[in-house]
Amino acid sequence: MLDIGEVAERTGLAPSALRFYEKKGLLESSGRNGLRRTYEPEVLHRLELINCARRAGFSIAEISRFLVATPDDTVLRAKMAEKAKVLDEDIARLQRMRDSLEHAATCTHEPLVECPDFKRTLAP
Template sequence: MLLDIGEVAHRSGLAPSALRFYERKGLIESDGRNGLRRAYEPGVLDRLNLITCARDAGFTLAEIGRFLRARPDDTALRAHLLAKEREVDAKVAQLTRLRDSLRHAAVCDHDPLVECPEFKAAVRQAARVT
């Protein structure tokens, strides 16, 4: 059963204009029309989830398109994915440090809060500024 563009937009949380844009870029494809509206196979939702995750991780649309067309023997792409994995890992570590500093700030009674030595140290650690 095909999903019309409105249903795909609703389920994915993306605007219909974003779906049409992704289609123009070759990231997704419609499977015809339901009246005047584009219609998609239900599997497009999985592809949109992948596109959204990749965008959140900092991939460009061109990189995502290349990834979607990748074959197992694409060693250059695999190297790029490993580099991106390291970037994401570093970001996760930074966000973890930031979370920890916010946790401290939520219970700290130092006045003013931003002058708390422990909070300052946690923020320095989160920003990696010495």
């Protein structure tokens, strides 16, 4: 069992964020050790999923629905597919930006942002 302080330390989240996630139904504590909430070690995997989803732009409500999804939930599955498309577009945009920045780091064109190669890597 991990107490709330250990979970917070291992994940980098504030204890208040863990309590908030619990209040929203994303986490479930397994009990208390004195006044401190305790969690099963698997909570670390759940928090990694939540953190990844948050960084990908999912709302708390979307994550909540995702965590209880079943194969029969066709509406949610369609939304997941839509979100995957948006993420693919974001990934492509970020890869273009990374490639442009890598080029700019060694480019001698003045100004850098007017370099034809820099502009070409940014183009969709």
